[in-house]
Each structure stands twice: as structure tokens, then as C-alpha cells.
Amino acid sequence: MARIIRNILFYALAVVWAIPLYLLVVNAFTSAERYGGAPSWLPIGFGFFDNLATAWTESQLGYGMLNSLLYASVSAGIAVLAAGMAGFAVVVMPVKRPTVWFWLVYLGTLLPLQIFLAPLFSSYVSMSLYDTNLGMILIYSAICVPFAFFIVRNYLTTIPPEVTEAAKLDGAGWARLFRSIHLPLIRSSLFAAFIFQFTWVWNDLLFGITLTTSPDRRPVMAALAEIDGGFSTFGPPVVLAAAIVASLPTVVLFLTCQRFFVSSLRAAR
Amino acid sequence: MGRGFIAMALLEKQRTEAGAGNPRPRLSLRTKDRLSAVPFLVGPVALVGVMLLVPFVATAYQSLTDDDGFTSSFIGFDNYVALLEDPTFVRSLLNTLLWTVGTLILPVGIGLLIAVLTNAVPGGRWLKYVFVLPYALSGTATAVIWGFILRSDGALNQAIEFFGGDAAASGWLLTWPTNTIVMIVASTWQATGVTVILFMIGLQAIPKEVVQAGELDGASGLRLFWHVILPQLRPVTIVVIGMSIANSLRVFDLIWLLTKGGPGAASETLAVTMYRQTFILSDYGAGAAVAVVLSVIVVGASWFYLRHQYKRG
Numbered sequence: 001m002a003r004i005i006r007n008i009l010f011y012a013l014a015v016v017w018a019i020p021l022y023l024l025v026v027n028a029f030t031s032a033e034r035y036g037g038a039p040s041w042l043p044i045g046f047g048f049f050d051n052l053a054t055a056w057t058e059s060q061l062g063y064g065m066l067n068s069l070l071y072a073s074v075s076a077g078i079a080v081l082a083a084g085m086a087g088f089a090v091v092v093m094p095v096k097r098p099t100v101w102f103w104l105v106y107l108g109t110l111l112p113l114q115i116f117l118a119p120l121f122s123s124y125v126s127m128s129l130y131d132t133n134l135g136m137i138l139i140y141s142a143i144c145v146p147f148a149f150f151i152v153r154n155y156l157t158t159i160p161p162e163v164t165e166a167a168k169l170d171g172a173g174w175a176r177l178f179r180s181i182h183l184p185l186i187r188s189s190l191f192a193a194f195i196f197q198f199t200w201v202w203n204d205l206l207f208g209i210t211l212t213t214s215p216d217r218r219p220v221m222a223a224l225a226e227i228d229g230g231f232s233t234f235g236p237p238v239v240l241a242a243a244i245v246a247s248l249p250t251v252v253l254f255l256t257c258q259r260f261f262v263s264s265l266r267a268a269r
Numbered sequence: 270m271g272r273g274f275i276a277m278a279l280l281e282k283q284r285t286e287a288g289a290g291n292p293r294p295r296l297s298l299r300t301k302d303r304l305s306a307v308p309f310l311v312g313p314v315a316l317v318g319v320m321l322l323v324p325f326v327a328t329a330y331q332s333l334t335d336d337d338g339f340t341s342s343f344i345g346f347d348n349y350v351a352l353l354e355d356p357t358f359v360r361s362l363l364n365t366l367l368w369t370v371g372t373l374i375l376p377v378g379i380g381l382l383i384a385v386l387t388n389a390v391p392g393g394r395w396l397k398y399v400f401v402l403p404y405a406l407s408g409t410a411t412a413v414i415w416g417f418i419l420r421s422d423g424a425l426n427q428a429i430e431f432f433g434g435d436a437a438a439s440g441w442l443l444t445w446p447t448n449t450i451v452m453i454v455a456s457t458w459q460a461t462g463v464t465v466i467l468f469m470i471g472l473q474a475i476p477k478e479v480v481q482a483g484e485l486d487g488a489s490g491l492r493l494f495w496h497v498i499l500p501q502l503r504p505v506t507i508v509v510i511g512m513s514i515a516n517s518l519r520v521f522d523l524i525w526l527l528t529k530g531g532p533g534a535a536s537e538t539l540a541v542t543m544y545r546q547t548f549i550l551s552d553y554g555a556g557a558a559v560a561v562v563l564s565v566i567v568v569g570a571s572w573f574y575l576r577h578q579y580k581r582g
Contacts, residue, residue, distance in 0.1 A: 142320030203407035254405035
């Protein structure tokens with residue numbers, strides 16, 4: 001009896017969770033012209049690509065996708081490299097007061113993003129970084145360093161100090177040590193941090209709407225937010241189709257790299 | 270995604286576990302070696318310093334001025350006093366509290382339930398992806414989907430009418446506190462995935478002998494869960510709860526797209542209030558004060574919670 005209740009509870013919750021996903025797909029595939037003004041629960045026609053074409057031309061979703069691809073891959077790459085170097089310095093090298101350096105780099109991820117926004121906006125405007133690719137790459141790189149640094153640092157502390165000592169005895173310099181010994185050893189944690197931060201940048205809305213405005217500069221979520229604002233003009237099928245395409249890269253990344261997401265989160269256990 | 274909280278939790282754990290002694294063995298300090306760290310640190314520290322730490326200090330200072338984008342003069346704590354007298358700020362604080370309590374109960378409770386049942390229910394291993402998948406969606410995409418459901422001509426009202434019910438004519442997003450509650454539900458839909466993942470990691474880590482010993486003592490079902498499994502999940506529960514608190518305090522995308530904080534400022538949380546004060550009203554001083562209050566709450570709550578939890582454990 002308890003088992004039946006238990007199963008019913010689980011399946012009921014699964015249905016509740018599946019309904020929004022189901023409605024998303026069905027209505028995104030419904031053609032916009034034949035959409036009757038009320039949500040459809042069964043597919044009518046096949047208008048997915050027409051809907052997408054509307055989103056592409058009306059709000060330049062394509063630009064948003066390309067921009068976000070640029071911002072997310074370059075920024076996550078820079079952040080991971082910077083995090084690797086800082087982690088190496090703090091954990092492996094004999095720096096004075098490693099804790100102070102640690103907190104200096106790490107503080108950024110504790111604070112809510114709102115605390116950075118206004119000064120960034122005004123200095124971006126006065127330094128002509130507002131609404132530029134460079135400006136977006138800079139802020140996204142910086143915001144991704146602290147947590148990537150944290151993941152990498154934890155991984156580095158598991159490498160026995162004897163490795164470093166042996167290499168130093170063999171006469172290797174720090175740069176050489178970093179490049180040929182530690183970098184290969186921490187490769188998997190760098191990759192995990194990269195995936196995690198790529199997803200973060202791709203999904204960001206706040207910096208996108210604050211620091212960019214033109215369609216060929218803004219990231220994908222800012223474009224999607226604008227399409228969402230035109231809900232009644234374009235019709236729900238267009239907006240939902242755009243949401244699917246904008247989400248697809250990170251959903252695929254998440255499902256294929258689940259192992260790495262888990263290892264980032266696992267740091268918590 | 271609660272990145273800050275995860276990291277803070279691990280640090281606190283390491284600190285309590287390591288105790289006072291046993292610092293990690295370090296290589297000897299020679300002046301030449303000390304300087305050799307500079308090339309490794311200068312890039313990352315400059316990036317974080319210029320892009321994050323300087324703006325942080327600038328915001329803290331700005332909160333003590335009456336900056337309106339054109340002129341600015343020092344006014345001490347007037348902005349903070351004005352906030353306390355502003356009913357929309359008090360409402361915003363109340364909404365932030367609602368979000369915190371709501372996301373504490375819903376994603377954590379449901380996530381634990383799903384994680385525990387996944388291995389017991391037939392087909393659970395595959396059905397769990399229904400819960401995990403929304404976690405990969407952005408706040409923006411979640412808002413698009415739930416806007417479609419919650420609008421006055423949306424899917425929820427349609428379903429209510431289909432079953433002969435009386436649908437709310439105004440939709441779900443136009444009256445308080447209904448709008449805040451339905452947005453917490455939307456956020457739960459998106460955020461439960463990560464709590465499921467974390468609780469499943471926690472469940473896998475429980476030694477089989479512990480469960481078997483409990484079974485030998487005659488515990489089963491709910492009793493086994495309550496007295497044997499739940500205590501074993503304590504470390505992961507600390508992290509999940511703390512992460513939910515930190516996330517709920519930062520929620521922005523969902524509210525901004527679904528209600529813009531409205532009607533009026535009825536459904537604003539602190540994160541939204543800061544944005545409106547700064548970028549819509551151009552009241553930089555007041556916006557900065559809200560940002561500082563939010564930061565103090567986020568950092569303070571995480572720190573207090575962790576110290577308390579690990580001291581007890």
C-alpha cells in the first residue's frame with residue numbers, strides 16, 4: 001500500500017514537471033498563423049522553422065547566439081587560464097600570505113552581481129567600452145575567474161608536494177613546472193571549470209541588458225528577453241521556438257558533460 | 270548558481286576539519302622565489318581587481334552620496350534611512366524573505382523526495398531527467414515558458430476552465446502575493462534539478478553497512494529514512510539549503526521578465542529594486558544602498574549559516 005502511494009506520488013510529480021516542457025515543445029512547433037490565441041495541447045501543423053525565421057529576422061536571435069558563443073568560449077577560456085595560474089601561485093609556489101591572495105581573487109563570487117553593475121555601467125560609457133565585444137569579454141572573464149580559481153585550487157591541493165620538489169631538484173623553473181607538470185595534471189578540473197563557466201555566461205541576462213544595447217552586440221539571453229517583450233506581436237509560437245533554440249546549446253552541453261557538472265558541484269560534498 | 274556558496278561551504282568544512290595544526294607543508298621562502306610568483310598572480314588579480322573589486326568599493330561609496338547621474342555629493346547614511354521609510358523597500362524586503370522561505374521548502378523538500386524515490390520507483394532512473402533537465406535552462410528561458418503558462422489567456426487558466434473551474438480573470442501575475450508565490454513555483458520547477466543531483470550524490474555516499482545495520486535493528490520505510498538515512502545526508506543537506514538561500518536572494522531574471530517587479534513595485538525583491546532604482550529611476554545613490562544591503566544579507570546569511578551548522582556538526 002505504501003509502495004503504491006509512493007509510486008503515484010513520484011509519477012504525479014513527474015507529470016507536473018513534464019507539462020511545461022511538453023507545452024513548450026508543442027506550441028513552439030505550432031505554426032504561428034494557425035495559432036488560435038489559446039495554448040494548444042496537441043501539435044497543429046509544423047511551423048517550427050517558420051517561427052524561428054521570424055525570431056531570426058525580427059530580433060536577430062542569430063547575432064545573439066553568435067555573440068554568446070564568442071563571449072562564453074573566450075571568457076571561460078581566459079578565466080580558466082587565469083584561474084590555473086593563480087591557483088598554481090597560491091597552492092604550489094612559496095608566496096607570502098597565500099590566504100590574502102586567495103580571498104582577493106575569491107571575493108568576487110560571494111557578492112551579488114548588483115554590487116558591480118552601476119560603476120561598471122558608468123565607466124563603460126565613459127571609456128567607450130559600453131556595447132562592445134571587448135567590454136563584454138572583459139566583464140565575463142573577470143566574473144568567471146573566482147569560481148574557476150576555486151575549483152582549480154581545490155584540485156591542486158590534492159597533488160602531493162613531492163611532485164613539485166622532485167621537479168625543482170631536476171632544475172625546472174616555475175614556468176616550466178606549470179606548463180609541463182601541473183597544467184597536464186589539472187586538465188580535467190580546468191575542463192570542468194570551463195564547462196561550468198561557459199554555461200554561466202551563456203545563461204546570463206543581467207550584464208547583457210546592462211552593458212549592451214544593439215542587436216549585433218548583445219548576448220543571446222538579452223535577445224530572447226526582447227523577443228519575450230513582443231509576446232503579443234509575434235505570437236507565443238515564435239517566442240517559444242526562440243527559447244528552445246537559445247537553450248539548446250547549454251542543455252546539450254549539460255547532458256553530454258553531466259559528469260563534469262557533477263564534479264564541479266561535488267566540491268561541495 | 271550558488272557558486273559562491275558552494276565554495277564557502279567547502280572552505281568552512283576544511284577549516285573546521287583541519288583544526289589549528291597541520292598547515293600544508295610549503296617550500297622554503299627565498300626572496301627570489303617570492304618575486305617569481307608575480308607573473309602568475311598579476312593577470313588574474315588585475316582582472317578581478319579592476320572589474321570586480323574596484324566597482325564593489327565604488328558602489329559602497331556611491332551609497333553614501335546622492336548621485337543622480339549628473340551631480341553627486343556626500344550625504345552620509347541618508348540613503349539607508351530613506352530606504353527604511355520607503356514602503357516599497359519594506360515590501361521588497363518582505364518579498365525577498367518570502368522567496369527565501371519558499372525556495373528553502375520547495376526545491377529542497379521536493380529534491381530530497383525525488384532523489385530518495387528515484388531508485389525505488391520503476392522507471393525512476395529515466396524519469397529523473399524530467400526533473401533535472403530544467404536546471405540546464407536559463408532564468409530567461411524559464412520566464413518565457415512560465416509566462417506562457419501564467420498569462421491571463423495562458424495554459425493554466427485554460428486548464429482550470431477545461432475542468433470547469435473559475436479561472437482568475439486577471440491572470441496570476443497581477444495581484445500580490447499570488448504573483449510572488451507563482452513565481453516561486455516557477456523557480457522551483459527550474460531549481461529542483463540541482464538539489465536532486467546533489468542529494469543523489471549524498472545518497473550514493475552512504476556506506477551500505479550503515480543502512481544494513483539499521484535494517485538489522487528492525488527499522489524500515491519511513492523510520493529507516495528518518496533515523497538512519499537522513500542523518501547521513503546532513504553534510505549535503507547543509508550545502509543544498511545554503512545554496513538555495515543564496516540563490517533565492519539573488520533571483521532577478523525570472524521576476525524581471527515575468528512582472529518587471531510590478532504591478533507598481535509589488536513583486537520586487539532586493540535584486541530587482543536595485544536595478545529599477547539605478548537604471549530606470551537613475552537614482553544611483555539609492556540603488557547602491559540597496560545593492561549594499563543585499564550584499565550584506567547574502568554574505569552575512571551564508572557566513573552565519575555555515576558557522577552555525579559546522580559548529581554543531
